[in-house]
Amino acid sequence: xxxxxxxxxxxxxxxDWYLSSRDRLTKASSPVFNAPRTEAIDHFRTLGIxxxxxxxxxxxxxxxxxxxxxxxxxDPQKIIFSVEDLxxxxxxxxxxxxxxxxxxxxxxxxPPLQILPNGIIYGSLxxxxxRYPDMVKSHYTKYADHSTExxxxxxxxxxxxxxxxxxxxxxxxxxAFQIVNILLSTEDLFVQHRNLVIVEEGAVARIVVCDHSLxxxxxxxxxxxxxxxxxxxxxxxxxxxxxxxxxxxxxxxxIHQERDSRxxxxxxxxxxxxxxxxxxxxxxxxxxxxxxxxxxxxxQNQHVDNYTFVDHxxxxxxxxxxxxxxxxxxxxxxxxxxxxxxxxxQKTEAYQVNNNILLTDEAQMSxxxxxxxxxxxxxxxxxxxxxxxxxxALFYLRTRGIDSREARLLLMHAFGHEILKQVSVKPLQERLxxxxxxxxxxxxxxxxxxxxxxxx
Amino acid sequence: MLIIKNLRASIEGNxxxxxxxxxxxxxxxxxxxxxxxxxxxxxxxxxxxxxxxQVTAGEVTFEGExxxxxxxxxxxxxxxxxxxQYPVEIPGVSMVNFMRTAVNEVRKFRNLPxxxxxxxxxxxxxxxxxxxxxxxxxxxxxxxGFSGGEKKRNEIFQMAMLEPKLAxxxxxxxxxxIDALKTVAYGVNRLKTPQNAIIVITHYQRLLDxxxxxxxxxxxxxxxxxxxxxxxxxxxxxxxxDWIKEPNREIENE
Ligand SMILES: Nc1ncnc2c1ncn2[C@@H]1O[C@H](COP(=O)(O)OP(=O)(O)OP(=O)(O)O)[C@@H](O)[C@H]1O
Ligand SMILES: [Mg+2]
Numbered sequence: 001x002x003x004x005x006x007x008x009x010x011x012x013x014x015x016d017w018y019l020s021s022r023d024r025l026t027k028a029s030s031p032v033f034n035a036p037r038t039e040a041i042d043h044f045r046t047l048g049i050x051x052x053x054x055x056x057x058x059x060x061x062x063x064x065x066x067x068x069x070x071x072x073x074x075d076p077q078k079i080i081f082s083v084e085d086l087x088x089x090x091x092x093x094x095x096x097x098x099x100x101x102x103x104x105x106x107x108x109x110x111p112p113l114q115i116l117p118n119g120i121i122y123g124s125l126x127x128x129x130x131r132y133p134d135m136v137k138s139h140y141t142k143y144a145d146h147s148t149e150x151x152x153x154x155x156x157x158x159x160x161x162x163x164x165x166x167x168x169x170x171x172x173x174x175x176a177f178q179i180v181n182i183l184l185s186t187e188d189l190f191v192q193h194r195n196l197v198i199v200e201e202g203a204v205a206r207i208v209v210c211d212h213s214l215x216x217x218x219x220x221x222x223x224x225x226x227x228x229x230x231x232x233x234x235x236x237x238x239x240x241x242x243x244x245x246x247x248x249x250x251x252x253x254x255i256h257q258e259r260d261s262r263x264x265x266x267x268x269x270x271x272x273x274x275x276x277x278x279x280x281x282x283x284x285x286x287x288x289x290x291x292x293x294x295x296x297x298x299x300q301n302q303h304v305d306n307y308t309f310v311d312h313x314x315x316x317x318x319x320x321x322x323x324x325x326x327x328x329x330x331x332x333x334x335x336x337x338x339x340x341x342x343x344x345x346q347k348t349e350a351y352q353v354n355n356n357i358l359l360t361d362e363a364q365m366s367x368x369x370x371x372x373x374x375x376x377x378x379x380x381x382x383x384x385x386x387x388x389x390x391x392x393a394l395f396y397l398r399t400r401g402i403d404s405r406e407a408r409l410l411l412m413h414a415f416g417h418e419i420l421k422q423v424s425v426k427p428l429q430e431r432l433x434x435x436x437x438x439x440x441x442x443x444x445x446x447x448x449x450x451x452x453x454x455x456x
Numbered sequence: 457m458l459i460i461k462n463l464r465a466s467i468e469g470n471x472x473x474x475x476x477x478x479x480x481x482x483x484x485x486x487x488x489x490x491x492x493x494x495x496x497x498x499x500x501x502x503x504x505x506x507x508x509x510q511v512t513a514g515e516v517t518f519e520g521e522x523x524x525x526x527x528x529x530x531x532x533x534x535x536x537x538x539x540x541q542y543p544v545e546i547p548g549v550s551m552v553n554f555m556r557t558a559v560n561e562v563r564k565f566r567n568l569p570x571x572x573x574x575x576x577x578x579x580x581x582x583x584x585x586x587x588x589x590x591x592x593x594x595x596x597x598x599x600x601g602f603s604g605g606e607k608k609r610n611e612i613f614q615m616a617m618l619e620p621k622l623a624x625x626x627x628x629x630x631x632x633x634i635d636a637l638k639t640v641a642y643g644v645n646r647l648k649t650p651q652n653a654i655i656v657i658t659h660y661q662r663l664l665d666x667x668x669x670x671x672x673x674x675x676x677x678x679x680x681x682x683x684x685x686x687x688x689x690x691x692x693x694x695x696x697x698d699w700i701k702e703p704n705r706e707i708e709n710e
Contacts (some may be wrong), residue, residue, distance in 0.1 A: 390544075390546075392544045393544050393545075393546045395504075395505075395506055395528060395544075396540065396543070396544040396546065396598075397546070397549075397554070397558075398505070398527070398528040398529045398532070399504045399505070399528050399529075399531075399532050399537070399538050400529075400532055400554070400558035400561075400614060400618065401529050401532035401533045401558050401561040401562040401565070401618065402529055402554075402557050402558055402561055403527075403529045403561070404527070404529065406557060406561070407529075410546075410549050410553070410554070410557065411546070411549070413548070413549075414546065414547060414548025414549045414597075415548060417548040418547075418548060
């Protein structure tokens with residue numbers, strides 16, 4: 001079967017699965033989730049899984065990932081392990097408001113929604129949609145467009161649960177929020193979760209997302225996260241992807257920013273099989289600024305593809321993307337950075353950099369900027385490099401007695417440090433530096449006290 | 457300590473060193489002078505282990521051991537130090553981390569335990585004082601954004617930290633103001649013992665007022681064409697290189 005036929009088959013299977021499970025889905029969900037389902041599955045039938053013909057997926061073999069026989073579930077499965085025994089975050093000073101998702105489901109070891117005295121609400125999105133339907137409804141599907149993106153349509157058609165964080169107007173929290181996504185099962189699994197973050201006007205939030213896979217099985221995650229950042233609000237969002245080489249991930253984040261809002265969105269990819277990160281940013285009010293960063297380290301046959309799309313819809317906004325990659329063995333990587341500056345978006349500043357290091361001749365990196373500028377008063381720059389470690393710097397280090405391996409590690413670490421130093425949650429930053437160091441050394445960069453030692 | 461015999465080296469088929477002979481004994485200071493492009497930096501890079509150049513003939517021994525087979529880090533651990541003419545900027549690698557790694561690598565080679573954090577910091581403080589390097593510099597990335605003079609001072613600081621047996625200082629004086637020159641020379645002299653040796657590469661006689669050489673060599677077109685005492689530097693300062701170049705034309709035409 002050709003690739004396109006296979007993808008068509010996958011699309012048909014998933015659509016059929018929808019038909020057979022529609023009643024159960026609808027019965028179990030809030031009307032907020034149910035409302036767009038039919039429309040979403042119709043779009044999915046037309047759009048399908050993005051294949052070879054899709055400009056935006058040129059570098060990622062989606063077919064290879066989707067054609068595996070994963071188990072799919074409409075309802076949460078009983079977890080036969082005790083997650084508490086298996087997982088607790090070992091970043092010592094990272095005292096956070098924790099949300100645990102296991103296989104995409106809110107893990108019921110605590111009330112599904114926490115309501116803090118300062119008005120903050122966090123926990124399960126399914127529960128939030130039942131208890132606060134209006135709040136969820138005014139943002140749900142408003143930013144992630146299921147009429148153009150097949151994977152979003154698929155996620156929307158099946159959406160049942162995920163994380164929810166709400167920060168009220170002018171609110172804030174001393175602690176950061178930590179979302180831990182755990183994959184834990186006795187079978188290969190297809191997982192979809194849907195997340196919503198609302199940071200109201202003038203509010204401030206820091207969110208740390210950690211993706212882990214605890215069983216050495218095949219996974220495919222198709223997650224969609226919608227993020228609303230109101231007028232003059234601020235969000236720092238850090239995503240640490242530390243799964244194993246059999247975990248494939250399609251992660252789409254949609255960030256909607258109002259006037260004078262500030263967002264830092266940083267994705268650190270340490271481990272994974274085939275990883276695709278989509279970050280869509282809409283700067284929807286004057287004076288908004290967005291910084292989207294990423295560091296990815298890939299070896300063996302891993303593949304990391306970062307796609308960003310920043311829409312400058314209003315004047316006076318600033319955006320920057322800075323992605324760095326280190327590719328070893330036969331690993332492959334890709335970066336696409338699309339910037340759209342609309343006609344009215346005068347005085348836009350948009351900057352983009354993508355620097356990559358290839359450690360072997362077999363490693364490959366594709367990088368492409370896509371700039372569409374319709375305003376005339378714009379400051380814009382972009383640059384990309386694909387190269388090796390600096391031979392002069394290596395020699396310099398070695399003349400001081402540092403062996404070649406250690407010198408390379410120092411240089412690679414320094415390369416990644418540029419992204420990590422911008423992490424404003426200190427204990428997390430230190431931990432990331434440490435994980436990156438271990439990762440570069442080829443040591444298992446898993447949380448030390450996790451008793452599950454995944455084989456891959 | 458160091459014996460170079462008939463060393464020839466080329467890059468991309470261009471022969472740059474055309475038969476160098478040189479012997480440096482413990483306790484000696486040698487100066488190498490010579491016009492631009494004569495091969496001084498090439499020679500020092502080859503001694504430090506740069507593999508960019510192909511050694512086509514000759515041999516180099518350091519304390520009786522064939523040096524050319526050793527990787528740069530092993531040469532460094534055995535006590536060879538190169539002060540770069542153009543020190544390399546390494547963004548993201550902190551001076552402290554760099555020096556701690558380097559010092560401990562060298563100690564490991566000498567079967568010494570790693571320095572404790574406090575001992576290391578103490579050593580840093582002492583050596584910083586010795587070469588009067590600005591404290592702020594060592595909390596930055598290696599050479600990043602350092603001024604020309606600061607980079608040179610940093611080379612001497614690293615030399616002080618690593619305590620080499622043979623230091624090759626490639627134009628450490630270029631770019632230094634007169635006060636900095638004195639401090640750097642003072643630092644170098646303080647590090648001088650009867651057991652170690654120094655090769656200074658320079659264009660200026662001035663430096664040799666402060667670091668007094670036992671021997672001066674003139675390198676020209678890949679050969680040492682003249683060797684003499686420190687009065688040779690004055691002669692060069694006065695007359696330039698033309699009088700050395702003249703008789704050499706004949707060699708070339710042979
Ligand atoms: N990497 C290289 N590629 C090509 N040519 C080189 C390279 N390195 C050195 N050379 C050439 O070798 C010759 C000697 O250079 P070298 O840097 O050793 O001179 P030098 O004596 O140190 O000069 P200066 O006094 O200007 O520092 C020069 O002609 C130079 O262009
Ligand atoms: Mg030179």
